Amino acid sequence: MxxxxxxxxxxxxxxxxxxxxxxxxxxxxxxxxxxxxxxxxxxxxxxxxxxxxxxxxxxxxxxxxxxxxxxxxxxxxxxxxxxxxxxxxxxxxxxxxxxxxxxxxxxxxxxxxxxxxxxxxxxGSVEAQLVEETASMRIDREKYIVVQRDTEISLPKKEFELLALLMSKPDNVFTREKIFASVWGDDIVVGDRTIDVHIRKLREKIGDDYIKTVKGVGYKFVDIED
Amino acid sequence: MxxxxxxxxxxxxxxxxxxxxxxxxxxxxxxxxxxxxxxxxxxxxxxxxxxxxxxxxxxxxxxxxxxxxxxxxxxxxxxxxxxxxxxxxxxxxxxxxxxxxxxxxxxxxxxxxxxxxxxxxxxGSVEAQLVEETASMRIDREKYIVVQRDTEISLPKKEFELLALLMSKPDNVFTREKIFASVWGDDIVVGDRTIDVHIRKLREKIGDDYIKTVKGVGYKFVDIED
DNA sequence: TTTAATATTAACTCAATGTTAACCCACTAT
DNA sequence: ATAGTGGGTTAACATTGAGTTAATATTAAA
Incomplete structure (x- = not known):
């Protein structure tokens, strides 16, 4: 920028x-x-x-x-x-x-x-949004919780920020670079696997199908409507 | 530059x-x-x-x-x-x-x-076109999908870039050299058949008729309007 | 007809991602 | 201080599938 x-x-x-x-x-x-x-x-x-x-x-x-x-x-x-x-x-x-x-x-x-x-x-303003919502999932920045079909899930900070970012534009692919820049910050450097692990933990908690991998490109959030 | x-x-x-x-x-x-x-x-x-x-x-x-x-x-x-x-x-x-x-x-x-x-x-302009569109097909770079008459098709990176290139100028023939330069990059060298295989996979997914071979010259994208 | 160009198929390779567990560190309660 | 707790990171290894190649078949232009 x-x-x-x-x-x-x-x-x-x-x-x-x-x-x-x-x-x-x-x-x-x-x-x-x-x-x-x-x-x-x-x-x-x-x-x-x-x-x-x-x-x-x-x-x-x-x-x-x-x-x-x-x-x-x-x-x-x-x-x-x-x-x-x-x-x-x-x-x-x-x-x-x-x-x-x-x-x-x-x-x-x-x-x-x-x-x-x-x-x-x-x-960057994008996830400054306080409440992000899709059909089956709602993320509340003030309370720092995710609600998935009436089930409250509390997430640690990084996982929360990561999910919030992906949910800010459902179906949009976020490159690793963008995720790093947004969740970790341009300056701080972390290993390449770190992001995978966070994705893993997120998938463990909200279900595998919500976060899709686009190999060589990045990750995207897709809503599941049953 | x-x-x-x-x-x-x-x-x-x-x-x-x-x-x-x-x-x-x-x-x-x-x-x-x-x-x-x-x-x-x-x-x-x-x-x-x-x-x-x-x-x-x-x-x-x-x-x-x-x-x-x-x-x-x-x-x-x-x-x-x-x-x-x-x-x-x-x-x-x-x-x-x-x-x-x-x-x-x-x-x-x-x-x-x-x-x-x-x-x-x-x-710099790097922000390439995000959405390419013809009568029966739309390619969305942000979501990394192709929409063909309401059907979403997701493509791997190279196939996606290749299709995006061809669609950027429908009916225009792209030589192999240009395709290589644009999708693979000038430096990296790959065999000559590689490109055919990608074309093949694309045709498999979006239908044979969208990509036409111009023997001795290259490939072109042609729209099908039914 | 001849032949170079392209199509096709399947096998192979390797980079990207997934997975697991251990480790570090800040913070808390004892 | 000490031990406990949990988030965050790393490292080592496993897995996957995109991308490539090679071998063979087919096509279209001269």
Whole structure:
């Protein structure tokens, strides 16, 4: 992937400058907006991969802006993350309703922020989806469980992420490279058999037929409707 | 890769000259067109890797031209980028529908443009056609299947690539050399019968009549419409 | 008719994937 | 500290089937 585009939205210019400076230095393409209204304009133009937005802002608050942004189909894959003070439970809920993908709490610790950003961009919006569903299987990211015909199956993290990725586009083949990039991350290197073993464990738990091997290409999730 | 070919389309000759001069200096092969109609002519001939096109033009606007260009399968891998003034939301949406890959906003900052061009060309067109389609057959690269009158056929890698190649230009004869170069790669050497066997297996699976032998020349895909 | 080009079949090879168990490490409870 | 637990990874070996080849038959062009 070329360098990712990030849009920062906050009414505090100092915070904007600070974050912009640091994120640019990290190699991201950064734009800023001072309020929700501006954010929408910039977002439509800039088509960022990630939007980090303060919840509380003058003119138009983050939640409203988020709803607006979600209306633009070109921004369907954009990840929206809210900045929020600790303990603002209510706004968090409303934020999720409006289509937010994650939260970062103030005060911001740069290290935390950067690792979070990396994580978000890596998994790349695709499986940012909180609930993935096919005819006979549902995967719930919030609860971290898989429900298969009323049977709840709990999976360890990697298996969960792997299944979530495959389910994000049923019938689509995911190459090993893509799986590695998405579930493990581009930087970290693991042996070639690792992925097979995870596939094996998944098949053991949800049944062999759900995951199909396309030799020389990759793996795909296929739904079984009985 | 040899030096990339870029087609610039804008109704403002000054901009064309400026960009052409600078891009040529960077080592790109550049051609220009003054409107959408000319752009299509040049594109069909020149087969550029990248087209940078103003949205607003006399004669035929960028979006219409883009749609036309997308119809030429030889230009399937060509990246089309629009030049647009800030905040033209509507045109952006329409542009993506028409098959645009990216946007560059005016006013143009040369540095931004160059880095963007580099990025686009690097990620490079590699994103081959995902779906190839004729009247009675559709080949889906994402799912790695062939659909023939509602019947799904899954093929192993080489057979799939071979069929995809032949289908990319129905009725066109592909020489053995071209097939080897495209499906196997220029370096790797395999015996001469290998290709026949793959053709055989394909015919077995999709029916004999779809692939015709032109003795002494090569093979071609012909559609069957019943 | 002659012959080079292609078709066909089956056997073979090897790379890709499957499988199993052991190992490492972080985390937890004792 | 110590032992226990479980996720994640690795290593060694087994299996599979895609891809190739070889041997023989058939075809179509000159």
């Amino acid at each position: 070329s360098s990712s585009k990030i849009l920062l939205v906050d009414d505090d210019e100092d915070i904007l400058d600070l974050l912009e400076y640091n994120l640019s230095k990290e190699g991201y393409i950064v734009k800023t907006a001072i309020n929700g209204k501006k954010a929408i304009e910039v977002a439509n133009d800039f088509l960022p991969d990630l939007i980090i937005m303060d919840v509380m802002m003058p003119e138009m608050d983050g939640i409203e802006a988020c709803s607006e942004i979600r209306k633009n189909k070109l921004l369907a894959n954009t990840i929206i993350t809210f900045l929020t003070a600790r303990g603002e439970d209510y706004s968090q809920i409303a934020g999720y309703d409006a289509g937010a993908d994650d939260y970062i709490t103030k005060p911001i610790k740069p290290k935390v922020l950067f690792s979070k950003i990396k994580g978000l961009l890596r998994r | 040899s030096s990339s070919k870029i087609l610039l389309v804008d109704d403002d000759e000054d901009i064309l000259d400026l960009l052409e001069y600078n891009l040529s200096k960077e080592g790109y092969i550049v051609k220009t067109a003054i409107n959408g109609k000319k752009a299509i002519e040049v594109a069909n001939d020149f087969l550029p890797d990248l087209i940078i096109m103003d949205v607003m033009m006399p004669e035929m606007d960028g979006i219409e031209a883009c749609s036309e260009i997308r119809k030429n399968k030889l230009l399937a891998n060509t990246i089309i980028t629009f030049l647009t003034a800030r905040g033209e939301d509507y045109s952006q949406i329409a542009g993506y529908d028409a098959g645009a890959d990216d946007y560059i906003t005016k006013p143009i900052k040369p540095k931004v443009l160059f880095s963007k061009i580099k990025g686009l060309l690097r990620r």
